[in-house]
Amino acid sequence: MNINATLIGQAIAFAVFVWFCMKYVWPPLLDAIEARQKKIADGLTQAERAGKNLELAQAKATEQLKEAKVQAAEIIDQANKRRTQIVEEAKNEGEVERDKIIAQGEAEVEAERNRAREELRQQVATLAIAGAEKIIKRSIDKEANSDIIDKLVAEL
Amino acid sequence: MSSQGEALTSSSYIQHHLTNLTWSVDGGWNAHDAGFWTFHVDSLLVAVVLGVLFLWLFRSVAKKSTVGVPGKLQCFIEMVVEFVDENVKDTFHGKNALIAPLALTIFAWVFLMNLMDLVPVDLLPHAAQAVGVPYLKVVPTTDLNVTLGMSLSVFALIIYYTIKVKGFGGFVKELTMQPFNHWAFIPVNFLLESVTLLAKPVSLGLRLFGNLYAGELIFILIALLGYWQLPLHFPWAVFHILIIVLQAFIFMMLTIVYLSMAHEDH
Known part of the structure; x- marks a missing residue:
């Protein structure tokens, strides 16, 4: 094994390869690696932030749900109250109406009765007068005694 | 084993495997x-190649x-690049665009x-012989x-x-004022430091050469064993996988270390 010019050739090839590697191979590869590292780091940060946001949103949603439940309960409560009130009102109204109708009916019945009684009385009076007339026809003037008849009628 | 028709001794077989294909300015192809x-x-x-x-x-x-998402090949290449980059960053604490590439x-x-x-x-020497190239040392x-x-x-x-980093004066001083920082020791220091300095390239080159030459020689010797080579090639090849990666790594690592020493004051 003797030392010869192969050594120089190898050294030249070595220099050229190192130069090429330094110029065209190393920088783009390392740039890509570093850019990706940065991207991944950014992604992780963002993921962490998103996780925090999610947690926050969940807490908020829970709170809102609770609020909504309270509100719903309130509304239901109010509705119940209102229903009771309406039913009560309707009942009252119905009762008033019923009383009114009953009173009206009674009044009508009373009026009818009065009218019938009046009619009856009048007829009885007329009958009485007719009877009396017939009895007294011969002697007594009808006109002169009519006030007594009227008084009798009123007393009936 | 060789399939040449002529009588083939072990030594000529080994000799053949260890001979380079040469071309010289004076003698042309394969001149002695x-x-x-x-x-x-x-x-x-x-x-x-x-x-x-x-x-x-x-x-x-x-x-x-x-x-974005790298492919499998890109992943592999980036793994190698990152491995080298990590080693360089661990060892070399300066700014130098040359060292990592x-x-x-x-x-x-x-x-x-x-x-x-x-x-x-x-395989390759015989293929070369088949097309008329007398010697081929592939490693x-x-x-x-x-x-x-x-x-x-x-x-x-x-x-x-x-x-470049320490100036010519610094270079000379490094050779003469260490390890004994006194003018009287300059010759001793120079002797010691020159040996240290010269030992770096020599050991770097000889280590790689010695390991691989020995490994290749053992492959050739195994190839001489006839049928016994069949079970022996595989374990030696497996063992050799370790050596070839390790030697490449050592050569790289020592280069980084030597260059980082060149950049730093003691």
């Missing part, structure tokens, strides 16, 4: 003792690389060159010239950065 200006064509060719393969692969991924090139290229060791030892890192070519390049970078 052709002097310094000889090129191991097989080593250089395989090395350059593997280097281009590495650069083409990484470049094609780099061009298509997305910041240099480390990646060394790691990937040396790994690919070592990986040629796992190609069955006879470039078993060629001392290749490993020393790389380690001496690293050595040049060490000296360049030492002088």
Whole structure:
């Protein structure tokens, strides 16, 4: 094994390869690696932030749900109250109406009765007068005694 | 084993496997003792092809690389890049745009060159012989010239950065005023420090060469065992997977360490 010019050739090839590697191979590869590292780091940060946001949103949603439940309960409560009130009102109204109708009916019945009684009385009076007339026809003037008849009628 | 018709001894088989395909400025193809200006064509060719393969692969991924969800190939390439980048950042605490690509090139290229060791030892040389190429040594890192070519390049970078960061005075001072900071010790210091400095490229190159050369030689020896090679190749190859990755990693790591030492004051 003797030392010869192969050594120089190898050294030249070595220099050229190192130069090429330094110029065209190393920088783009390392740039890509570093850019990706940065991207991944950014992604992780963002993921962490998103996780925090999610947690926050969940807490908020829970709170809102609770609020909504309270509100719903309130509304239901109010509705119940209102229903009771309406039913009560309707009942009252119905009762008033019923009383009114009953009173009206009674009044009508009373009026009818009065009218019938009046009619009856009048007829009885007329009958009485007719009877009396017939009895007294011969002697007594009808006109002169009519006030007594009227008084009798009123007393009936 | 070789299928050549001529009588084949073990030593000639090994010899054949350890001979490079050469071309020299003076003697042409496969001349004996052709002097310094000889090129191991097989080593250089395989090395350059593997280097281009590495650069083409990484470049094609780099061009298509997305910041979004990466594909499987991109994932793999990025894994390698990040592995190298991590090692560089752990060891080298300065700003230097060269070190990381240099480390990646060394790691990937040396790994690919070592990986040629796992190609069955006879496959490529015989294929080459079939098309008329007499010698082919397919593992470039078993060629001392290749490993020393790389380690001496690293050595040049060490000296360049030492002088650039600490100045020429600083470089000289580093060689003469350590480890004993007194003028009287300058010769001793210089001796010690020069040995330290020169040992860096030599050990770097020889370590890789020695490991791979030994591994290749054992593959060749196993190939000489006849039928016994069948159960033996596999365990040695498995063991060798560890070696080829480890040696590539060590070469890369030591380069980073040496260059970071060049950038730092003691």
